Amino acid sequence: MKNKHIALYISGGIAVYKAAMLARLFIKKGAKVRVAMTKAAQEFVTPLTFKGLTHHEVYTDLFSKHGSPVPHIELADWSDLAVVVPATADILAKMAQGIAADFVSTALLATExxxxxxxxxxxxMWANPATRRNVAQLKTDGVNVLEPATGFLAEGYDGKGRMPEPEEILTWIEGTQASNFAKDLAGKKILLSAGGTIEPIDPVRYLANRSSGKMGYALAEVAQSRGAKVTLVSGPTALKAPKGVEVINVKTAREMEAEMLAHYATADFVIMAAAVADYRLAQVYEQKVKKVGETWQLNLVRNPDILKHLGELKQQQLLVGFAAETTELVKHATEKLRQKNVDLLVANDVSRKDIGFGTNDNAALLLTRDKAPQETGKMTKQQLANLIYDRLLELAKERE
Ligand SMILES: Cc1cc2nc3c(=O)[nH]c(=O)nc-3n(C[C@H](O)[C@H](O)[C@H](O)COP(=O)(O)O)c2cc1C
Incomplete structure (x- = not known):
């Protein structure tokens, strides 16, 4: 926060008084704060409060007779970050639609x-489908939105819509900012695989596994936010890829292998987070198989070992593999690290219910060739993704 230029946009809700406390917290942290208020916001607290706190005129008027001739652009360009507190249903709608009707909405539209x-x-108002749509649109546009708290509303009853306390808002901004501002993967090309592959049996049936794709998608999201150029080769999943990530959808192990190889040569970091089916049908049935017998035996053949293949072809790439084990984690993971010629192996114990497949959390063992295994402890898949990139950057540095 120190020396950061914060533009604080205040719209007209009952929680305006809390914005004054937030302005003070920013200033205490060493930030420089300038405030803009909507007409409605000034009905609740006068600009004088914010002028006193920030030692700067409060922006209220798009066509001001004083100061800069284009004050909304002046504030937009001056700022390092824009904070809208409290954000009314009205300003959310304006931001989602790109409406520039007054000082606040116009400056926000001009803010990059x-x-x-x-x-x-x-x-x-919060539950109204129109507000839901506007919030979803803002998130799609890359705006960070803090969910309101559930609690006692000014109306005299409990509900979701209450503004979180200024300290919580500050913690949220600092946390989100840390990941937004660290662009230490800029210039790196990252190739990822995610999800499980599926292997057809006949036109209606297939073999699948329990991978949700969450770890691979978290790796894509984090790499993207740290400035990397990301290509994500994904098996079927219900997840939505982060904006700006190139997604290549595949179904089978062989399709995944072809895409990984096609994008391998120019990649800096390559991470195989997908759960690739080890076997496929020797011959896929062309027609739906009728249920006739009491038993049915499928003839399976080995799929290509994509990670091993990438390990053999490795040049400048740093290669990461995942090992999902249910027994003797360290032993199996160490073997895999050597056999597949990978630089970093992320081993999870998938027998644990609270981590691994389908969950939001993970706990892993990070193995490299010449360092002792690092136990991460339980953390979100995003936090684990950050740790993996930190280790890869260290390994890349050691090579220089
Ligand atoms: C007493 C009172 C409290 C209000 N509180 C809120 C609120 O908490 N959130 C909100 O979205 N609108 C609230 N409104 C409605 C807004 O002030 C109104 O929609 C206004 O047009 C918002 O304008 P702005 O977005 O330009 O500030 C309140 C209105 C009144 C009269």
Missing amino acids: VPKYVVPAMNNK
């Missing part, structure tokens, strides 16, 4: 820096 929006409103 990261935006942090803290909605606060009546629970029925």
Whole structure:
């Protein structure tokens, strides 16, 4: 926060008084704060409060007779981050639609820096489908939105819509900012595989596994936010890829292998997070197989070992493999590290219910050739992704 230029946009909700405390917290952290208020916001607290706190005129008027001739662009360009607190249903709608109707909405439309929006409103306004659509649109546009808290509303009853306390808002912004601002993967090309592959049996049946794709998608999201150029080769999954990531959808192990090889030569970091089926049918049935016998035996043949193949072809790439084990984690993972010629192996114990397949958390053992295994402890898949990139950057540095 130190010396950061924060543009604080205040719209007209009952929680405006909390924005004054947030402004003070920013200033205490060493940030420089300038405030813009909507007409409605000034009905709740006068600009004088914010002028006193920030030692700067408050922007209220798009066509001001004083100061800069284009004040909304002046504020937009001056800022390193934009914070909208409290954000009314109205300003969310304007931002989602790109409406520039007054000083605040126009300056926000002209702002390219990261935006942090803290909605606060009546629970029925928050639940309204129009507000839901606007919030979803803002998130798609890359705006950071803090969910309102559930609690006692100004209306005198409990509901979701209350603005979180200023300290919580500050912690949220600092946390989100840390990942937004560290662009230490800029210039790196990262090739990822995610999800499980599926192997057809006949036109209606297939063999699958329990991979949700969450780890691979977290790796894509984190790499993207740290500035990398990301190509994600994904098996079928319900997940939505982060904006800006090149996604190549595949179904079978052989399709995945072909795409990984096609993008391998120019990649810097290559991470095989997909759960690739080890076997496929020797021959896929062309027609749906009728259920006739009491038993049915399928003839399976080995699929290509993509990770091993990538290990054999390795040049400048740093290669990462995942090992999902249910027994003797360290032993199996160490063997895999050597056999597949990978630089970093992420081993999980998938027999644990609280981590691994389908969950939001993970706990892994990170193995490299010449360092002792590092136990990560339980953390979110995003945190683990960050740790993996930190280790890869270290390995890349050691090579220089
Ligand atoms: C007493 C009072 C409290 C209000 N509180 C909120 C609120 O918490 N959130 C909200 O979205 N709108 C609230 N409104 C409605 C907004 O002030 C109104 O929609 C206004 O047009 C918002 O304008 P702005 O987005 O330009 O600030 C409140 C209105 C009144 C009269």
